[in-house]
Amino acid sequence: MTRSDVLIVGAGPTGLVLALWLTKLGVKVRIIDKTAEPGTTSRALAVQARTLELYRQLDLSDEVVARGHKTPAVNLWVRGARAARMPFEHVGADLTPYSFLLIFPQDQHERLLIERLEALGVMVERRTELLGFDDADGSVTARLRGPDGAEQACTATYVAGCDGARSRVRETIGAGFPGGTYRQLFYVADVEAAGPALDGEFHLDLDEADFLALFPLAGTGRARLIGTVRDDRADHPETLKFEDVSDRAIKHLKIDVRRVNWFSTYHVHHRVTERFRRGRAFLLGDAAHIHSPAGGQGMNTGIGDAINLAWKLAAVLGGRAQDDLLDSYEAERIGFARRLVATTDRVFSFATAEGRISDILRTRVAPLLIPAVIGLDAAREYLFRTVAQITLNYRGGPLSIGTAGHVHGGDRLPWVSVDGRDNFDPLTAMNWQVHVYGTPAPDLAAWCAAHDLPLHRFEWRPEHDAAGIARDALYLLRPDSYVALADPSGSVPALERYVAERMLRIGSAA
Template identity: 40%
Template sequence: MTSPAPKPVLIAGAGPTGLMAAIWLSRLKTPFRIVDKHQFAADTSRATILHARTVEFYRMLGLSDTAISEGRVIQYLSVYSDLKELVRREFGEIGAGKSKFPFVLMYPQDLNEQLMIKELEKEGVNIEREVEVTGLVQDDDGATVSLKHKDGTEEKFEASYVLGCDGGHSTVRQHTNIKNDPGTYTQRFFVADVEGEVAVGLENVNVCFTANNFCLLFSMPNGRIRLAGWAPDEIVDTKFTYADVEENVKVTTGANITKVHWFSTYQVHHGAAQTFRDNKVFICGDAAHVHSPVGGQGMNTGLGDAINITWKLAAVLSGRATPEVLETYHSERKPFADRLVNTTDKVFTIATDKGLLGKAWRTVFMGNIVPLLFHFGFMDSFLFETASQVRIEYRSSALSGNNRISNLYAGDRLPWVQFEDGSDNFEPLNSLDWQIHVYGEKNDKVSEWAQERKLGVHYFASTQDVQAKGIPKDAVLLVRPDGYIGHVVEGSKVNNLSQLQEFMDKWGIKSFSS
């Protein structure tokens, strides 16, 4: 007797996080609905950057080439003080050897959304707009979600699980026991898309400051100029327009703006929810954590949340993993979110302080120390690895189980390696499935074991670069659907393969193709 089909997953929110969740569930053939209370997708955006780890995820979905062609690789980072250039650092290959995408990609949120919406349309997915979550009741079998449609009709929808991807003021979260009380910086900020003439290079991301002011300036893929900075002290508590910041922008960046296409003001919130799960509900993106714009981490982190939870939901609902796998979403994503909030909070607080500490940071640290660090190359690796999210790891996750060989840990992102023929070890990850990697000699025992479990098995040469990145010769790696190491054993002896089997049995893991 066949078991009944699982109830669909409900995704609340069709921003980048919700759209990414929808694509993964669609690719893994998991039933779902995606709803959004807004009539249209965003046509403006504060988030502008895709980092290397996110572009790697896009590659797994076949979307990276489009994103790169539509976006713009940042070529230089420049720091200006009183219109004098202190630093000009090449940025186009800052992470060379660490990723196929060793750069920072300017690809705003609205373009990200358009890309993913088109992909979902190809797959026949309907995004239900002007449909609002108004209530949610959970039980052991799932969640009953109250939905209000644009014509006023109300619906009770039975979902297996609910993904709250509906932003910092998440309605889904409000109907759970998840506690969330983010702080708010008193300083108000502005963001604007403009046209005009500038005194700094538009091929750069320009960090411009004086002792009393600060502004970012860079060119967007659509040819417009993006400005971001803070409001003058005297209008912090009032509504303001570009005219109120125009003089500060001119003094700080040397820009003469001729046309303002879009102007928005906001206050920055910071903090993470105490838990990312309440029974059948998971929260992702801004619903789970909000933080300052330092490093352009927000959108990228939300996309990572969506990927982490959706492959696990797909596995559990299809009987290819035990429900305990879902517990690892919180334990894997929450620690990173906390570190991110704390780190960006400290940097943001100092950088935007208008007292003596902030002035010292802008004049002494940015004006003297940062140029030296860049000059001697000390910042390149640190900046890339910190901002790109390639260093995110899940070693403490129960799913990783303290498993390791030497310095290669379960829970690490699979180290990226490119070979002499131009191929790399990330190519097979587009299967979005569990797979075996062996770096060394081909082994029939491994191939037979993997074939019996319908796991793809991929052999790679144990090159100097492979070993330099911590992958022991002939080690057998079981790689997760999201490109992180699930389990690793030495060689291919029978007892080592049995360790892999014990791991899979413990978590009920089966290939999505089984």
């Protein structure tokens, strides 16, 4: 019987990122997937700025950006004309090193993650299916069916369900999956085309009858189309071809489709599981939450789940934290998942609703309001922050304490670049660390040195104040780069209290 620290079920982006993070942190993983090979179609597309920031810890960001397509703006079309354009290039320039929407198809994304994982000596076990597991006596005993059809058993300290909407892990722990399914049938097509909308930007048609979104892909004239299938054709999705769907919105966007490389239909769901943890089992990604594609949030949220859980599992398995640290995974992620589902549901319902009033709102009211709103700097910044997931925070969570300046415990640390020095550079290390912008208190420097806790000092500059950072304050950063403790006094007692109350070892000499 084989044994690992963590059995990961599912080798999509969520499972692969979890495996990578854990392996880099010295955790022994086993990752299985019942499919014979990685995905070959470009399902999820968007890689948001916050994901790219976190990918710096895996030295992945530069390669993902190099392989992907930077999308500089979103365009809204009404009745065959471009009604509004929202650029990203400048609105996010002071917020993140990645002030754009990156398009990097999921199949290519998965292949890159698999390459990195194999370089670390971990192979995905294909055609291997989880049948069930028992959680008892301090470990998980799982029953697997291998490629030859024979059943086998394995043990692990924890099991992570990254196995999608029909999760066997979720089924085994008895977690409900409340929510619903949108009535509309949607199609997706990867095409080669020409026309004014094939300009490397994102385009959305707010039509009276059809919904259509165009995502640019790398390469001239390549795009992903996502649209609705109306009337009685939606009753027989298994027989539909691209030629069968309405071309009204396609004509509105003036798209001349030359070739269809892939076409499929699907229904969109909106669900959040009742729990993200039960005992030694955890749910992540689509196994925990599924929602509309509005805003390109799904894959990024699953990756965020993986990063949040990975450092906590590593800390507990390494004896640097108690098991109850793992309860903070659900506490921090389930609330965000519920808010995300509610938000994308509202956006998606507006964009796809049928009826006379909905048509008027989309085609007459929205074209007047949207340009006026996105003409405001504050509105553009808010929209970018939200879509890029850099507003995501864990304020009020069990690991989040204090406020210094405008930065709260649980916040993403504001990004500041001064004279070519980036305050996110130290965050590439997967460890606890302290940041001080200004002068650290003498006792703080001594305490950090005694506990082998990295202390990063940044010379105070006006840019730090503009970003909301407090001078000489203490910011304790978690291994996933979120602020754990923000203390304006910069004192050691606040740091000692934080560590003692949570029974954490945050330095190698602690």
